[in-house]
Amino acid sequence: MRWIGRFVAYVWHMSRTSWVTAHEDLRPRSAASGLVLFLFLMFFIAGLLLVLLGVDLNSVDLWLGDHAHQLDAVGSAVFRLVCGFILAMCALLVGGGLWQRFVTPRREVDDEDRIGLGAIIVAALIGYFAWFGVVG
Numbered sequence: 001m002r003w004i005g006r007f008v009a010y011v012w013h014m015s016r017t018s019w020v021t022a023h024e025d026l027r028p029r030s031a032a033s034g035l036v037l038f039l040f041l042m043f044f045i046a047g048l049l050l051v052l053l054g055v056d057l058n059s060v061d062l063w064l065g066d067h068a069h070q071l072d073a074v075g076s077a078v079f080r081l082v083c084g085f086i087l088a089m090c091a092l093l094v095g096g097g098l099w100q101r102f103v104t105p106r107r108e109v110d111d112e113d114r115i116g117l118g119a120i121i122v123a124a125l126i127g128y129f130a131w132f133g134v135v136g
Contacts (some may be wrong), residue, residue, distance in 0.1 A: 083133030090127030
């Protein structure tokens with residue numbers, strides 16, 4: 001199965017170093033042009049494989065349209081789970097940092113091993129935005 005990873009890496013490298021642009025507003029060999037070209041090539045290859053296997057792309061489009069609500073619900077649930085995990089990690093980091101600063105005596109934890117105040121503040125900010133992703 002390594003050939004799939006090598007193939008994707010080859011398409012990524014080719015799209016990043018190609019002078020071909022997928023849109024006239026994008027500069028060739030820019031990061032945005034490479035990303036758009038990579039996505040175009042991957043979807044083109046997937047569509048070509050589906051057509052070669054006998055799948056009608058119109059029926060695939062109709063199936064996706066019929067199941068859009070279920071796919072949206074699954075995507076929203078996965079997004080909320082990821083935001084909840086991020087929120088939990090931020091809460092642990094903030095709680096552990098505050099515990100180290102105010103409860104644990106300084107002589108028990110080396111200064112190098114302490115969670116810094118900047119990390120606590122950044123984790124609190126990230127957790128704040130993750131909270132809105134959870135309760136949405």
